[in-house]
Amino acid sequence: MSEHINILAIGDVIGKAGRRALQQHLPDIIDRHMIDFVIANGENLASGRGITPNTAAEMFRLGVNVLTNGNHCWDQRDFMKIIESDDRFVRPANFTRHAPGRGWTIQETAGGIPVAVVNVIGQIFMGPWDSPFEAVDRVINEIPEDVRIIVVDMHAEATSEKMGMGWYLDGRSSFVYGTHTHVPTCDETIRPKGTAYQTDLGMTGSYQSVIGNKVDGCLVRMVQGLPQRFEVVERGASVYATRVKVDVASGQAIEIERIYRAPG
Ligand SMILES: [Fe+2]
Ligand SMILES: [Fe+2]
Structure with a gap:
């Protein structure tokens, strides 16, 4: 048996409610x-804006192996x-060369199996970042060949750009998924060459x-067109x-399944 x-x-974890x-x-x-x-x-993680040492420690204690990031990466100075x-943190690999930290990491399961985690950010309706497609090519070239399992968090606004990334990496990664839009999509699938894919995991x-x-604050912005602070909902x-179940020898996905837990 293989x-x-x-x-x-897990997609974007929002503030105290998400952590709880x-x-x-x-x-x-x-x-x-x-x-x-x-x-x-x-x-x-931290009231909707970035990561603090304490909120990260909370996640690692719960069993999270790697925390990925996105456009809110630098919201917390620390x-x-x-x-x-700490190499359990990654931020988009296509940030500029001045960005601290790393765009990918390799961490091991308790059983000693290495898993590479890559983070990239989209270009459509987002910042003027370098191409995420060129960034993943560079990163995959750098990952040692004996690391078969590669997971990519594509933090992006446009569903089309995320789907494009899923196809671009088919056969070269185990799982490509989208984050950032905070709404789950039900298009989880395994591509023909063995890459699991979902457009957005949901928050x-x-x-x-x-x-x-x-x-209320969002509607002031949308309806009245007036400035209003975003405040995160901290309950419920x-x-x-x-x-995703992955074959260790080939790095190919075997199964993909969405998991949901209702509030309370
Ligand atoms: Fe987010
Ligand atoms: Fe985001």
């Missing part, structure tokens, strides 16, 4: 679904320091919100995550 592992990917929902549900999900490796997007010293946060933020989070 060896396989289960990887759990993971405290409540993640240990059970890890146990029930026999999860070997956990990746979460941390860009909204993060510039901690990203340099772990409150869905009684506008992508995690309080409705749902957990959305996706499990």
Whole structure:
């Protein structure tokens, strides 16, 4: 029988509500679904804005192996320091060469199987970043060949750009998924050459919100066109995550399954 592992990917975790929902549900999900490796997007961990040392430590204690990032990467000043010293953090590989930290990392499961995690950010309706496609080519060239399992968090606004990345990496990665839009998509699939794909994992946060933020403030911006601070909804989070079973020898995906836990 060939060896396989289960990887759990969690999208943007929003503030205290998201963190609390993971405290409540993640240990059970890890146990029930026999999860070997956990990746979460941390860009909204601290009240919706970036990662602090404490919020990251909370996630690592719960069993998260790697925290990926996105456009909120530098919202917390301290993060510039901690990203340099801890290789469980990745930020988009196509940030400029001046950005501290790394765009990819290799961490091992408890059983000693290496998993490469890559983070890139999209260009459509986002910052003027370098091409995420060229960035993943560079990164995949750098990853040692004996590391068969490669997971890519494509942090992007446009569904088309994320789908393009899924196709671009088919056969060259185990799992490509989107984050950033905070709404789960039900298009999880395994591409013909063995890459699992989902356009957006969805946020772990409150869905009684506008992508995690309080409705009233968002409506002032949208309806009146007036400035208003975004405030995160800090209760009632749902957990959305996706499990992918990967063949260890080939790095190919065998199964993909969305996992959901209701609030409360
Ligand atoms: Fe986000
Ligand atoms: Fe984002």
